[in-house]
Amino acid sequence: MNALKPVLSKPWIWSWLAALATFAATALFTGGASAFGLSQATLTFAAFSVMVGLGQMLVITLGPGNVDLSVPATITLSGTLALKFMETEGSLVLPGLLIAIGIGFAIGAANYALIKLLRIPPIIATLSMSFLVQSLAIWSNRGLRIKPPEALAAFTTGTTGGVPNIALAGLVLSVIVWWLLERSIYGRWISAIGQSPFAARMAGIPVDGTRFVTYVLCAVLAAVCGYLLASFSGGAALNMGAEYLLMSIAVVVIGGSAVAGGNSNVPGIWGASLFMFLVVSMLNTYGFGAGIRLMLTGLIIIAVIVAASRPAGGKR
Amino acid sequence: MNNSLEPQPVVAARGVRVAFGAVTALDGVDLDIRAGEALGLVGHNGAGKSTIVNVINGGLTPHQGTISYGGVDAAGGGVAAARAGGVRCVFQELSLCPNLTIVENTRLMHQGLTGFGWRKRALTLIRAKLDEVFPANRIDCTGTVGELSIAERQMVEIAINFIEVTEAPRLVILDEPTSSLDASLAEQLMAHVRRFVAAGGSVLLISHILGEILSTSTRIVVMKDGKVVVTKPVADFTAKSLVEAMGSVIKEKTHAATRTGANAAPLVVDLPVAPGSAFGFAARKGEIVGLAGLGGHGQTDMLLSLYRARSSNWRPQRPEEIAFVAGDRSLNGTFPLWSILRNLSIGDLGALSRLFAIDRDREDALGADWKAKTAIRTPDMHNPILSLSGGNQQKVLFARALSTPAAIVLMDDPMRGVDIGTKQDVYAILRSEAEAGRTFVWYSTEMDEICLCDRVYVFRDGVIVAELKGEEISEEHVLAASFSGEAA
Numbered sequence: 001m002n003a004l005k006p007v008l009s010k011p012w013i014w015s016w017l018a019a020l021a022t023f024a025a026t027a028l029f030t031g032g033a034s035a036f037g038l039s040q041a042t043l044t045f046a047a048f049s050v051m052v053g054l055g056q057m058l059v060i061t062l063g064p065g066n067v068d069l070s071v072p073a074t075i076t077l078s079g080t081l082a083l084k085f086m087e088t089e090g091s092l093v094l095p096g097l098l099i100a101i102g103i104g105f106a107i108g109a110a111n112y113a114l115i116k117l118l119r120i121p122p123i124i125a126t127l128s129m130s131f132l133v134q135s136l137a138i139w140s141n142r143g144l145r146i147k148p149p150e151a152l153a154a155f156t157t158g159t160t161g162g163v164p165n166i167a168l169a170g171l172v173l174s175v176i177v178w179w180l181l182e183r184s185i186y187g188r189w190i191s192a193i194g195q196s197p198f199a200a201r202m203a204g205i206p207v208d209g210t211r212f213v214t215y216v217l218c219a220v221l222a223a224v225c226g227y228l229l230a231s232f233s234g235g236a237a238l239n240m241g242a243e244y245l246l247m248s249i250a251v252v253v254i255g256g257s258a259v260a261g262g263n264s265n266v267p268g269i270w271g272a273s274l275f276m277f278l279v280v281s282m283l284n285t286y287g288f289g290a291g292i293r294l295m296l297t298g299l300i301i302i303a304v305i306v307a308a309s310r311p312a313g314g315k316r
Numbered sequence: 317m318n319n320s321l322e323p324q325p326v327v328a329a330r331g332v333r334v335a336f337g338a339v340t341a342l343d344g345v346d347l348d349i350r351a352g353e354a355l356g357l358v359g360h361n362g363a364g365k366s367t368i369v370n371v372i373n374g375g376l377t378p379h380q381g382t383i384s385y386g387g388v389d390a391a392g393g394g395v396a397a398a399r400a401g402g403v404r405c406v407f408q409e410l411s412l413c414p415n416l417t418i419v420e421n422t423r424l425m426h427q428g429l430t431g432f433g434w435r436k437r438a439l440t441l442i443r444a445k446l447d448e449v450f451p452a453n454r455i456d457c458t459g460t461v462g463e464l465s466i467a468e469r470q471m472v473e474i475a476i477n478f479i480e481v482t483e484a485p486r487l488v489i490l491d492e493p494t495s496s497l498d499a500s501l502a503e504q505l506m507a508h509v510r511r512f513v514a515a516g517g518s519v520l521l522i523s524h525i526l527g528e529i530l531s532t533s534t535r536i537v538v539m540k541d542g543k544v545v546v547t548k549p550v551a552d553f554t555a556k557s558l559v560e561a562m563g564s565v566i567k568e569k570t571h572a573a574t575r576t577g578a579n580a581a582p583l584v585v586d587l588p589v590a591p592g593s594a595f596g597f598a599a600r601k602g603e604i605v606g607l608a609g610l611g612g613h614g615q616t617d618m619l620l621s622l623y624r625a626r627s628s629n630w631r632p633q634r635p636e637e638i639a640f641v642a643g644d645r646s647l648n649g650t651f652p653l654w655s656i657l658r659n660l661s662i663g664d665l666g667a668l669s670r671l672f673a674i675d676r677d678r679e680d681a682l683g684a685d686w687k688a689k690t691a692i693r694t695p696d697m698h699n700p701i702l703s704l705s706g707g708n709q710q711k712v713l714f715a716r717a718l719s720t721p722a723a724i725v726l727m728d729d730p731m732r733g734v735d736i737g738t739k740q741d742v743y744a745i746l747r748s749e750a751e752a753g754r755t756f757v758w759y760s761t762e763m764d765e766i767c768l769c770d771r772v773y774v775f776r777d778g779v780i781v782a783e784l785k786g787e788e789i790s791e792e793h794v795l796a797a798s799f800s801g802e803a804a
Contacts, residue, residue: 184672185632185665191653192662198648202623202640203662203716209630262653 011256012268018254018304019275026282040164042277044232047170049273051225052244053251054177055218057269059122060252061181062214063194063261069126070111071222071248072241073133078103078223079230079240080137083146090149097227104223107133108216115215116208134238141238148231156232166228173221178266190214194261222248251276254304275304324387325350326487326518327372327403331381334367341367343542344381349487354509354519356533356550358526360562360610360795363539365522369489372520373405374398386486402486404477406493411473414462418442418472421461428482445475449508450501466496474505478512488512489520494528495777506532524610524776526555526799538562559795584724584755585622593779599724599755604746606769607759608794611729614778615759616643619726622757626724634666639717643729643759649713650701656712657683657697663716686715691741707738714742718749725749727758731765743768763791774798 027035078100086096114125181187192200230236255268283293325348334342370376374395385401422438494502538546581600589596607615626638642649683697690711774782774797782797
């Protein structure tokens with residue numbers, strides 16, 4: 001039991017337990033027949049949530065009031081423009097990715113400019129930015145659905161050693177963010193700012209610079225997600241980002257990161273993303289109607305959050 | 317009951333004792349305020365002035381002793397008993413609601429203004445009272461408080477407290493009422509106080525402007541360390557004797573002899589004379605510069621603006637030019653979710669890292685080093701910072717600043733709540749660091765610490781009013797400069 005204690009005290013453990021339990025419940029119901037297919041789909045769709053969730057987690061770490069609501073619009077715009085730029089041309093896959101990253105950088109920088117220069121609260125600044133970005137996407141999309149380059153479509157829907165490529169991409173990004181958060185100076189800085197911006201400033205932390213980088217990182221991660229998601233689903237759609245608004249925030253909260261900032265973790269983002277997809281699959285498998293499904297989803301999420309929320313200030 | 321020759325005092329405090337944790341704020345205070353008397357209350361920071369005010373207005377229940385209003389014991393009566401006894405209090409920190417109009421604020425203070433037409437009645441009352449206290453003011457009483465200047469808010473708050481609705485005010489407490497008023501408004505207020513007292517009311521006046529106290533009070537009470545040390549009619553005081561009564565007995569000088577060559581060291585800070593200041597601010601390499609004066613007179617603001625001017629909010633800076641030791645730990649010092657070690661190492665992570673990656677072994681070594689140097693009492697530096705006592709948390713903040721290569725260290729009254737042993741340790745570290753060439757700018761409200769400095773600036777009302785060097789640094793001189801008036 002003592003050996004388990006360090007693991008049980010981790011805030012992310014609850015999202016993983018919930019994901020495993022849901023997976024077992026679903027697989028048992030179908031007699032194990034669909035276990036492989038279910039895990040493939042889960043890994044793929046969870047990976048998209050992970051990518052946006054990581055960025056949102058960094059922003060939420062900055063403390064109360066910090067949230068990026070422009071995530072869905074960023075996904076849509078980057079998917080739309082990157083696919084338009086590539087025009088199904090296989091040689092433009094990498095430049096297309098760079099375009100997506102550039103779009104993310106621009107949106108993140110513009111978000112922080114609004115927050116800082118016009119002194120608008122982040123929730124309002126990123127929301128208004130999302131309208132601007134979404135309008136740009138509508139204007140440039142014009143109802144055309146451009147297919148992704150063959151090679152890119154094959155990559156995003158393919159697997160490597162039985163694991164979906166999208167999940168591998170999500171894993172690589174997770175490792176990078178984990179390193180930033182746990183091992184780098186930047187991670188210490190965002191955690192310090194999240195606990196007390198005033199104390200952070202007086203400890204010599206460049207608060208504005210750090211917050212700027214964080215909003216840019218969040219938008220870049222969303223843009224990369226948009227690029228991959230558009231390629232995966234055979235073209236960009238104007239509503240492709242919609243579900244990731246609440247999803248990106250929900251996975252941070254369920255993953256055990258502190259909503260008040262200062263204390264976040266990467267493994268929880270994975271646990272929560274898997275769980276969020278599995279809950280819907282499970283309820284679908286059980287054959288519930290849409291109303292019941294939404295209600296149960298809500299109740300289950302509340303239950304996990306209650307289980308995961310423990311007194312703050314534990315040993316780190 | 318009331319047939320004795322002496323009329324009952326408006327307020328009588330007997331043997332009042334109040335303690336906040338281990339700190340005794342009031343240690344057996346007896347205080348009578350009689351009708352027709354303006355009682356001046358003076359004392360240094362932490363003498364217990366605000367605490368006794370809060371006991372009298374019912375906001376604090378004394379842990380021992382009694383308080384009575386007009387001879388009626390008010391055990392446990394709180395604010396309601398005080399109001400019923402005719403006690404009104406103008407707070408030092410303004411207590412009007414900025415989003416409401418002046419008329420509405422009047423209603424808040426006076427529950428008796430009810431029924432149809434209360435606005436009209438309140439308007440008449442407040443208008444008349446404002447004109448009475450501050451003739452020729454041009455305050456629009458139908459406007460919201462938020463539109464008023466700080467001086468106008470203070471005027472409104474004072475006028476509201478002098479209004480009579482259902483019961484007449486018998487005692488009005490004025491806690492630093494002129495701190496935001498200019499000289500002519502202050503004189504109008506003092507004139508009103510004298511009229512009010514002559515008409516049989518009583519006033520408790522707290523002010524750091526000795527001229528006001530001496531010209532307006534009829535009797536003066538001097539407090540020190542939670543006790544009343546002197547109570548005498550105003551005629552027995554001069555400005556000089558009043559300052560002496562506030563200070564402790566002048567101790568043997570423990571001041572370090574001014575180090576030779578200190579005046580030749582290069583300047584590391586050199587600020588021009590600010591408007592209203594008598595002196596510019598300068599600090600030399602290896603010097604300990606003290607910021608003295610009463611609390612909240614601009615010392616902390618000075619440190620904060622100095623820090624902001626010397627550090628960037630956008631780019632990381634290495635090596636750090638300046639470091640800050642917080643006094644109000646929870647406001648701008650500690651990171652509560654973190655371990656002791658992380659709270660320490662955040663000061664200079666650059667020194668522990670290669671390519672932005674923190675080397676945990678070097679971080680642990682830094683922690684062990686400073687744990688030994690400052691004797692932080694913990695079995696494990698990975699324990700949460702909040703597991704430490706206040707004094708030990710303060711040591712961590714010192715270590716955070718001293719572990720950086722910063723040439724200037726700012727200290728914002730960091731010794732509050734630190735035990736004497738720790739203080740001695742830190743003083744020794746400061747001295748040796750200063751000799752090694754570091755500059756310290758030290759705001760302190762404790763006179764013993766000010767006396768450890770090489771040079772001292774005294775602040776009043778946000779500006780520097782005096783500069784004391786070497787032998788001139790004494791409690792007497794600092795107090796004289798802190799209180800305006802003829803004292804100096």
